[in-house]
Amino acid sequence: MSEGDLDNPIWASLASRHRALALGADGFARYPAAVAPFLGFAAAAAAAGAEADAALCELVPAGDTALVLGAAPAVGPHWRLRHLADLAQMVCRAPIAAGDAAGGGEAPIVELDAARREDVLALTALVYPHYFRPRTMELGRYFGIYEDGRLAAMAGERMGTHGYTELSAICTHPDFLGRGHARRLMALLVNDNLARGRTAFLHVSQDNARAIELYRRNGFELRRAIAFWSLNRAEPASP
CATH class of the missing domain: 3.40.630.30 (Gcn5-related N-acetyltransferase (GNAT))
Known part of the structure; x- marks a missing residue:
């Protein structure tokens, strides 16, 4: 397992150790909201356009907020993407x-x-x-x-x-x-x-x-x- 996985830790976790908990498809996945508020995505999914938007709509219902670590996905105008901080x-x-x-x-x-x-x-x-x-x-x-x-x-x-x-x-x-x-x-x-x-x-x-x-x-x-x-x-x- 490459240390590079730490650059995309949510996706790496949902694609490996926590695969049984992962919700999603088409390169996007998240934890159930009652488990954790985190959303991850494969690098290719970040620029998938309409397909990515449809996958996100399935995973993040109206009124819910997901949290992302690392590079942020490209999203349409009906999404609010806010930079909260740079963490150590x-x-x-x-x-x-x-x-x-x-x-x-x-x-x-x-x-x-x-x-x-x-x-x-x-x-x-x-x-x-x-x-x-x-x-x-x-x-x-x-x-x-x-x-x-x-x-x-x-x-x-x-x-x-x-x-x-x-x-x-x-x-x-x-x-x-x-x-x-x-x-x-x-x-x-x-x-x-x-x-x-x-x-x-x-x-x-x-x-x-x-x-x-x-x-x-x-x-x-x-x-x-x-x-x-x-x-x-x-x-x-x-x-």
């Missing part, structure tokens, strides 16, 4: 030393299964809104740390190909910041994926200096800036 795409090619990730004390790391879904949705709604959906946990494994009966921090796997796994929803409740929880969770996921022959990558706002510094300290390197877009249908003009 970072990769980690080496294990995170266990000693570097042990700052979270004795609180155990637990796998977040369906029984803990409400805890996950509550934390992500607070500190990671918009992108985490009711079925997002179907995309990969999610792990968390509890303190005083509350989900203090979590991290998990979202998009992925056969050779790469995206880490996502790396978040800590404001009441539990500064305890090393995010570092421990990243170490678990990075090291386990490397053992499986997969390289971890992630996306972060270029304005989020605190998060970027955390990732750099734990071995992540900037691979590239990648464009982040929203796509939705324009409302028809009133008669």
